[in-house]
Amino acid sequence: MQRVPQSLVLNFDYSPIAVCSIYKAFVLVYLGKAELLEAIPGRKIRTIRKHYPCPSVIRLKHYVQIPYRVVPLNRLNIYKRDGYRCCYCGSTKDLTIDHVIPKSLGGKTTWENVVTACKRCNTRKKNRTPEQAGMQLRQKPYKPNFLYFYFDIRSPRKEWRPYLFLTEEKEQV
Ligand SMILES: [Zn+2]
Incomplete structure (x- = not known):
């Protein structure tokens, strides 16, 4: 199944807050609500008159108050x-x-x-x-990150890595 590529949305302070479709991200940039930080290499969004860079990472121009979100332990x-x-x-x-x-x-x-x-x-x-x-855990239990948990970031784009503080190894998991 072909999925619409996704964009990473950063808050004004550069903290990642959401993942959305490239089209939604494009609209936010187009309306001046967000700035484009990283584009998807080699990909454009075409309108009748122009080609626009395809957003991979955008940053909101105003700080959005996000309630402290945790993944419920159940x-x-x-x-x-x-x-x-x-x-x-x-x-x-x-x-x-x-x-x-x-x-x-x-x-x-x-x-x-x-x-x-x-x-x-x-x-x-x-x-x-x-x-x-005498038993071994396959992985150490950890507190899941809200963004990962709910937005299902299984294969973060290369351009997202610096913003998510991902290392190369993490991508293999
Ligand atoms: Zn078992």
Whole structure:
């Protein structure tokens, strides 16, 4: 399926706040509400009279107050963060939530301490830490970034990287 290329929208202070279609970004620039920071190389938006650069990164000309947005910590969001896979064996079946440091050992219910685990791994791990159980996490649990979580930035454009502070390695994930 051909997706419309997307533009990264930065607030006046250069913080990334949204992702939108290149057409919406173009309109914002055209109306003078945003400035074009990066164009998509080799691509133009054509109107009858002119060709315009195709926006890849735009910056709003006025600061927009964004309410502090966090990703709610709940079962479905934990599954989503972990790609609907067990963080120990990678299975996609019988998923449940595991506290990395068990509650009985003082582990908290936080993004950094909960992972998706299949029932088998969860049973095997019992009330132990991964080290105690001899199990290894495929990735360290983290607090997801709002922008990534809701705008589904799976393949950020090359021009976005400096604004998202992405390294080359991150792109491979
Ligand atoms: Zn498992």
